[in-house]
Amino acid sequence: MARPDDTTLPARVRELALPLAEELEVDLVDVEVKGQQGRRVVKLVADAIGPGDGLDVDTIAMLSRKVGNVLDETDLVPGAYTLEVTSPGATRPLRRPRDFTRNTGREVDVIRREELGDPRTLRGEVTGADDDAVTLETADGPVRVPLADIDHGKVVLPW
Template sequence: MAAKNIEEAVEAMAAELLAGQDVVELVDVEYVKEHTDWYLRVYIDKDGGIDIEDCQELSEKLEAVLDEKNTIPDSYILEVSSPGIDRVLRKPRDYEREQGKKVDVSLYAPMDGKKELTGVLTGFDGKAITLDDSTVVELSKAAQIRLHIDF
């Protein structure tokens, strides 16, 4: 099974485990190989932030379902955590939720001579984002979009 299919299957399982409660939100699922190990990362969040108990509860439930359904053929390390304050935006709901916040955009190729852009996310139409009400960036041209952090 391809990594993308595993991510989609695990996302459906995790969403089902979180259904019925309006507190913890499933943010993202990643299945990636780093060096020789596979990692299944599940990111969750809630207003005020998640705590270790939230992560442990979902981890235990998800591990049981994954073992029962034998979804993943490889050995893997399961990690359940917060997406962090500099979270990567990947899905339509991310772009909608983070409207009005400053984001950093890394581009595959320069746009107006720049490969890195920073601006306030002011629009999203499904195929592109708008920064500062004027700069339109097609999602297909963005290598990564993440929340900006001011130190």
């Protein structure tokens, strides 16, 4: 297998990791590769596919083993590397329909793209999301916000 350059390495790692994540019913949210050859950190951000409490430690460990084995077999990341598998965390930006669906029932702030004007932030409970829009139950009633208008969303933390 030809070695990818630094700009394509995250995409190539994603390509190898995605079927393994899907096999475990895990959503591969993001892939990052940082550092120089011999000291790289390969970071996979993974979450449960549906709404809920996220991944358990056993599933994260299994994904880590499977991806690590494939990376070692293919030598896609030359030299020494550290593989980290982590969950997105409460403060990670929500951008995809799946991100919002996962947070159904939670209060979120939806930040609209700057060029759309005010009000830029809408707060409400996520009641649904599809490929076109996110639906929030706001203080003024239900609001459907087109995904094309959203810069990002974030979960409102209870503290």
